[in-house]
Amino acid sequence: MQSDNRVFDDFVKFMNGAAGTMAGMVREGEASARERAREWIGGLDFVSREEFDAVKEMAAAARDEADALKERLAALEAKLEAAPAAKPASRAKKAVDKD
Template sequence: MSQGQKFFDDLGRLMNDAASVADGARREAETAIRGQMERVVNDLNLVKREDYDALRELVSIQGEEIEALRRELEAFKRRKKTT
């Protein structure tokens, strides 16, 4: 193996090692940031999307029920006046 070829082989290995170290550092940083963001979100006491959607559906149904009861009450009042 010639000196030039050995140099480039060593340089290639060094670059691969550097890329592996950089990738490991990136993953470690992502994990740390993700953990910090989860703590922040938990401290804010935010509502989960599923819970919000379920409550929204419940409120919608109750709104419809209230409107139906109002119509029934008005009809009852009209019948009461005519009697």
């Protein structure tokens, strides 16, 4: 049994149109908010992910190099402590005697 009531049909069409219009307004509002957020964030001093990762890798490499240099320094200090103390003094004395 179909309704021949035009008022009801017109009301349904009106509500469907209103729902479509509201959905469009919501999408437009979201797009506008995203654009404004991008503009706001773009004005701040943020770095890109690529720049952050590059600096992070450089820091890790520098840390590794510093650790290697610490180990090398410790080995040289241990070698210096193990060497007899008389040898450096005798070399210095020979250098003075030559002059």
